[in-house]
Amino acid sequence: MTEIRLDGLKKRFGSDMAADGTDLTVESGEYLCILGPTGAGKTTLMRMICGLTEPDEGRVFFGDQDVTYLDTAERGATMLSQTYALFPNMRVKENVLFGSWIKGWPEEESQQLARNILSMMHMESRSKAYPDELSGGQQQRIALARALASGSRVLLLDEPLRALDARLRLELRKDLKGMVKAMGLTAIHVTHDQDEALEMADRIAVLRAGRIIQVGTPKEVFEDPKTPFVANFVGRSNMIQCRVVQSAEGKVVLENEGGLRMEAKDGGQPPGTEVLMAVKVGNTKISTKLPGYFEGRVEKILYEGATITAEVMVKGLGLVYSKLPNRKFDDFREGNTVSVNWSPEKARVFDIPEGGIEYEIRVD
Amino acid sequence: MAIERCHNLFTHATGLPLVAMSLIDRLDGASSKRRVKRFWLILVILIFLILIILPSIYVLFEAVSQWGSINEVVSDSGKMAVIWGAVGNSFSIAFIVTIIDIIVGIPMAWLMVRKNFPGKRFVDTLIDMPLAFPTAALGFSVAIFWGIPQGLDVPGLGIVVSPYVLVILLHLIFTYPYMVRTLSGILEQLDPNFETAGMTLGASRFTAVRTITLPLFRAGLVTGFILCFARSLSETGGTYIALNLIGKQSAFFTGPTFISDLKNQAGSEAAMPELILISVLLIVFALLMLFVAKLMMDKVKIPWSKVWPKFERRISRGLAVKMRNGLSSFFLALFIIIPSFFIFSFLLIEGPLPDMAGLFKAMGISFLVAGAATMFDIIFGIPMALYIARNKDKGLGKALDMLVNVPLIIPTTALGLSLYLFWSSASLPGLVLVILGHISFTYPLVVRNVIGAVEEVDPSYEEIAKTLGAKPFQAFRKVLLPVIQSSVLAGAILAFTRSLGETGATIAIDPTINTVPIYIVNLINKFRDLNNPDYVYQAAVASITLTAVCFVMMVAVKYVTRRKLGGRGHD
Numbered sequence: 001m002t003e004i005r006l007d008g009l010k011k012r013f014g015s016d017m018a019a020d021g022t023d024l025t026v027e028s029g030e031y032l033c034i035l036g037p038t039g040a041g042k043t044t045l046m047r048m049i050c051g052l053t054e055p056d057e058g059r060v061f062f063g064d065q066d067v068t069y070l071d072t073a074e075r076g077a078t079m080l081s082q083t084y085a086l087f088p089n090m091r092v093k094e095n096v097l098f099g100s101w102i103k104g105w106p107e108e109e110s111q112q113l114a115r116n117i118l119s120m121m122h123m124e125s126r127s128k129a130y131p132d133e134l135s136g137g138q139q140q141r142i143a144l145a146r147a148l149a150s151g152s153r154v155l156l157l158d159e160p161l162r163a164l165d166a167r168l169r170l171e172l173r174k175d176l177k178g179m180v181k182a183m184g185l186t187a188i189h190v191t192h193d194q195d196e197a198l199e200m201a202d203r204i205a206v207l208r209a210g211r212i213i214q215v216g217t218p219k220e221v222f223e224d225p226k227t228p229f230v231a232n233f234v235g236r237s238n239m240i241q242c243r244v245v246q247s248a249e250g251k252v253v254l255e256n257e258g259g260l261r262m263e264a265k266d267g268g269q270p271p272g273t274e275v276l277m278a279v280k281v282g283n284t285k286i287s288t289k290l291p292g293y294f295e296g297r298v299e300k301i302l303y304e305g306a307t308i309t310a311e312v313m314v315k316g317l318g319l320v321y322s323k324l325p326n327r328k329f330d331d332f333r334e335g336n337t338v339s340v341n342w343s344p345e346k347a348r349v350f351d352i353p354e355g356g357i358e359y360e361i362r363v364d
Numbered sequence: 365m366a367i368e369r370c371h372n373l374f375t376h377a378t379g380l381p382l383v384a385m386s387l388i389d390r391l392d393g394a395s396s397k398r399r400v401k402r403f404w405l406i407l408v409i410l411i412f413l414i415l416i417i418l419p420s421i422y423v424l425f426e427a428v429s430q431w432g433s434i435n436e437v438v439s440d441s442g443k444m445a446v447i448w449g450a451v452g453n454s455f456s457i458a459f460i461v462t463i464i465d466i467i468v469g470i471p472m473a474w475l476m477v478r479k480n481f482p483g484k485r486f487v488d489t490l491i492d493m494p495l496a497f498p499t500a501a502l503g504f505s506v507a508i509f510w511g512i513p514q515g516l517d518v519p520g521l522g523i524v525v526s527p528y529v530l531v532i533l534l535h536l537i538f539t540y541p542y543m544v545r546t547l548s549g550i551l552e553q554l555d556p557n558f559e560t561a562g563m564t565l566g567a568s569r570f571t572a573v574r575t576i577t578l579p580l581f582r583a584g585l586v587t588g589f590i591l592c593f594a595r596s597l598s599e600t601g602g603t604y605i606a607l608n609l610i611g612k613q614s615a616f617f618t619g620p621t622f623i624s625d626l627k628n629q630a631g632s633e634a635a636m637p638e639l640i641l642i643s644v645l646l647i648v649f650a651l652l653m654l655f656v657a658k659l660m661m662d663k664v665k666i667p668w669s670k671v672w673p674k675f676e677r678r679i680s681r682g683l684a685v686k687m688r689n690g691l692s693s694f695f696l697a698l699f700i701i702i703p704s705f706f707i708f709s710f711l712l713i714e715g716p717l718p719d720m721a722g723l724f725k726a727m728g729i730s731f732l733v734a735g736a737a738t739m740f741d742i743i744f745g746i747p748m749a750l751y752i753a754r755n756k757d758k759g760l761g762k763a764l765d766m767l768v769n770v771p772l773i774i775p776t777t778a779l780g781l782s783l784y785l786f787w788s789s790a791s792l793p794g795l796v797l798v799i800l801g802h803i804s805f806t807y808p809l810v811v812r813n814v815i816g817a818v819e820e821v822d823p824s825y826e827e828i829a830k831t832l833g834a835k836p837f838q839a840f841r842k843v844l845l846p847v848i849q850s851s852v853l854a855g856a857i858l859a860f861t862r863s864l865g866e867t868g869a870t871i872a873i874d875p876t877i878n879t880v881p882i883y884i885v886n887l888i889n890k891f892r893d894l895n896n897p898d899y900v901y902q903a904a905v906a907s908i909t910l911t912a913v914c915f916v917m918m919v920a921v922k923y924v925t926r927r928k929l930g931g932r933g934h935d
Binding site (some may be wrong): 050051052069072074075077078079081083087088089098101102135146150151156 | 835
């Protein structure tokens with residue numbers, strides 16, 4: 001069943017198009033992540049869904065009902081903001097009970113509800129505390145408890161994990177999705193963190209400059225990006241501009257300006273077409289022994305914990321990045337000459353983007 | 365398990381019927397309708413424009429339509445000399461007073477913010493004290509302290525003969541707190557690290573302050589300037605009483621006392637062209653002043669680069685600093701505090717009590733006017749403040765933000781006359797007109813206070829409350845109002861006290877509405893006419909009573925705002 005449908009939403013702030021004809025459908029019970037760089041219009045989209053911002057054009061539907069101009073209070077879509085916005089004049093329990101208090105639910109039931117939710121969050125012992133007496137993680141959980149206790153079917157999460165430290169953020173990803181799923185809510189989660197989106201989402205909608213560029217499961221978005229931007233934003237890619245030389249058996253042979261040849265999955269472009277090829281840095285292999293498409297010199301090796309990233313300078317091409325497991329750290333030294341290689345089905349070929357390559361692959 | 369229990373509970377809880385509707389529930393419900401929201405906003409803006417702004421400046425239109433008779437006044441050089449003299453006195457006094465306030469206010473603000481000394485809280489209260497005194501009582505007190513009261517025998521200093529100097533001394537008292545408060549407010553927000561950094565780079569303290577801190581609080585200086593200037597320009601009751609007591613009431617005028625004098629005489633209708641002309645002059649020059657001050661705030665850059673290291677080092681240390689602090693305290697005591705309290709010396713003299721029934725009736729009227737005006741300010745001022753605070757970047761919000769200041773800068777006597785002319789054809793009762801007049805100059809006080817408070821509150825509180833199911837009016841009542849309530853209350857008490865002490869507007873609108881300041885002015889007039897010092901004694905007792913009431917109010921403000929500052933919070 002369709003829970004939320006956005007139809008051609010447009011919103012302009014001065015000269016910025018925060019939403020530029022956005023269409024999106026969210027299924028009931030789905031966990032959808034809206035992923036995009038800062039300033040893509042994620043928060044505006046969220047505010048238009050819950051009614052805090054009115055669109056200039058287009059409509060918002062909840063089920064079959066047109067709610068475009070319906071007051072926020074009557075939509076039943078609760079927002080969880082990145083600052084949590086716990087009411088400073090109320091204790092934890094009063095914050096959690098705010099929704100039921102406002103709606104005039106019976107006292108006893110509400111109290112029971114608050115107890116259950118607080119125990120679910122392991123926060124019963126802090127129910128009399130004021131928000132400013134809680135740690136960041138606790139505040140986050142209370143804000144979530146408050147949203148869950150409001151009885152809304154739709155939960156809107158605006159970068160809910162942003163203000164937490166890295167470790168807590170990773171832990172809460174699982175908890176958050178688990179609770180939303182257990183309560184059968186529909187969730188729209190806005191983030192600029194691709195790892196968060198990949199890990200949490202049932203589906204990801206990639207947003208840029210007010211437009212939704214691709215909607216799909218995390219696997220689809222990661223492995224089969226529709227545009228070079230998606231390829232580079234969701235898992236970083238090496239981008240190489242080149243020309244199709246020949247195509248056969250679902251593969252194409254490409255050649256760049258400097259005469260370097262490489263292979264990629266066929267994107268349907270006839271020989272002679274100028275194209276942009278993208279291959280994820282994690283799929284780009286380097287080796288001191290095996291042959292590859294071309295050779296280069298290792299400029300720098302960054303140790304990142306579980307992985308390492310090598311920067312390879314290739315003549316006639318520029319820097320190429322390769323992400324490898326950390327056990328490979330000792331296999332390479334700065335200054336080594338290495339070959340660069342990838343399996344052709346992991347590399348995608350795109351038409352040259354209209355706005356220019358530089359704009360297309362910028363991620364800020 | 366726990367999760368499933370919760371889930372079941374919801375389906376149950378949401379199915380329950382709503383409790384019976386009360387009035388507030390109805391308001392809550394109505395507040396979420398688009399039409400109602402828009403209607404309410406338009407109503408609030410219209411009320412502001414039609415009941416407050418338009419009557420305040422209506423006299424400008426009246427001047428155009430009555431140009432014929434005004435022109436006669438303009439060509440009468442004798443009358444014009446008096447009018448220009450009064451306007452000139454008003455503006456030059458306001459200017460001199462404000463400059464003195466700046467010179468003595470800066471070191472005092474400094475002392476209060478950056479230094480700790482025993483009894484600081486007491487001094488802090490003393491500085492605010494003149495705000496609690498109705499100006500009528502202050503005028504009285506200052507005249508008997510500095511001046512030589514005609515036909516009275518009171519133990520004052522009796523050294524000031526010039527009415528011009530006396531009025532300056534009077535106006536210093538109630539403008540001084542505004543300047544010190546504004547400057548210390550800004551100073552508190554400035555990081556002392558800037559100065560420390562400047563000093564570690566080799567500047568003496570005075571040089572560091574002058575070249576780093578002072579330029580940073582130019583905005584505060586301009587705000588303080590506007591507040592003091594406007595307050596001095598506006599003041600009527602105290603000035604009128606002080607001039608009367610030294611017997612100069614018909615020889616020396618400021619703009620407002622000129623209007624009061626004419627209004628108090630029988631047949632003031634005949635003098636209407638003169639009244640209109642002087643009101644127009646006062647309003648136009650006051651608005652021009654506001655405009656220039658705003659311009660200075662944005663544009664003018666003072667060259668701060670010149671440095672005199674030796675001289676500035678010398679006055680940064682030892683004796684110079686002690687002298688500065690000493691002089692600031694001396695000024696506070698001799699020019700502000702003692703003259704304000706001098707009126708209490710009447711309690712030592714035996715004399716006839718005023719007609720208590722009359723005084724209490726006047727007190728009742730004063731409270732009625734102040735209460736009604738404050739109530740109106742709260743109901744229609746808060747929504748206006750909310751709109752301005754949340755829409756400052758939009759055209760309408762910006763325009764309203766500017767307009768709200770207008771009644772604050774216009775001298776209340778001119779405002780009163782303007783309002784009187786605006787409503788003259790509607791034949792409303794005088795009491796209603798006086799209340800409308802008091803609304804005009806108290807409304808900005810409430811709105812300004814609430815705007816300041818709302819700007820501090822993160823808008824996401826209200827927004828999140830709405831997404832949790834709160835209707836707009838519920839979100840306001842249950843989330844925003846509890847956070848800003850102390851500022852609302854502080855604004856309301858300020859408005860109430862200001863209305864209690866107001867003389868000029870009431871005289872200009874309807875001198876027969878006997879508020880306490882009018883009651884006092886009338887006693888002084890009787891003393892002048894009948895030359896009977898008993899009336900002065902009665903006026904003094906009435907002033908002391910009004911002062912006591914205002915003082916209690918002021919203590920309430922202190923208590924309320926301190927509770928706000930001392931409230932919970934971790935930083």
